Amino acid sequence: MVDLALQKAKNPQIKVLTTQIKTNQTKEIEQLQALYKQLYGIEVTPNAMNCMGSQGQGIGKMMSLESLQNSPNFDQEFVQGMIQHQQMSVNMAKKASETATVPQIRDFPQAIIKMQTPQIQKLQQLSPSES
Numbered sequence: 001m002v003d004l005a006l007q008k009a010k011n012p013q014i015k016v017l018t019t020q021i022k023t024n025q026t027k028e029i030e031q032l033q034a035l036y037k038q039l040y041g042i043e044v045t046p047n048a049m050n051c052m053g054s055q056g057q058g059i060g061k062m063m064s065l066e067s068l069q070n071s072p073n074f075d076q077e078f079v080q081g082m083i084q085h086q087q088m089s090v091n092m093a094k095k096a097s098e099t100a101t102v103p104q105i106r107d108f109p110q111a112i113i114k115m116q117t118p119q120i121q122k123l124q125q126l127s128p129s130e131s
Helices: 002-008 012-040 046-050 065-069 074-099 103-126
Strands: none
Touching: 002 012, 002 065, 002 074, 012 074, 012 103, 065 074, 074 103
16 A cells, blocks of 8 residues: 555655655564564464555555545545554554563564554644544
């Protein structure tokens, strides 16, 4: 989804934020893959990561890539979808932080919360319906 935004977004602020989001999410995914291998001794299967959004599918039922790509209001639709996507990540991270018993799993989500909360705020500033 972020790759599509880098191609189609008209607002340069969206492109800058999207680049940051892509960089951060790539780093988070790599850290999670390493943590999984450390804890369980095996690699994460590619299908498991696809459902997490590594290929732009993380928004799932909220928005299809095809409908986003064909949207006449791409910037607005993308920002709204990313706000929902990022908020779901923060909510899951909070839950993991509260309930995980393995220290590495309990501590890792704090970095996600710290990184994605300001991104959500920036996205909200770019969203006409959030202002």
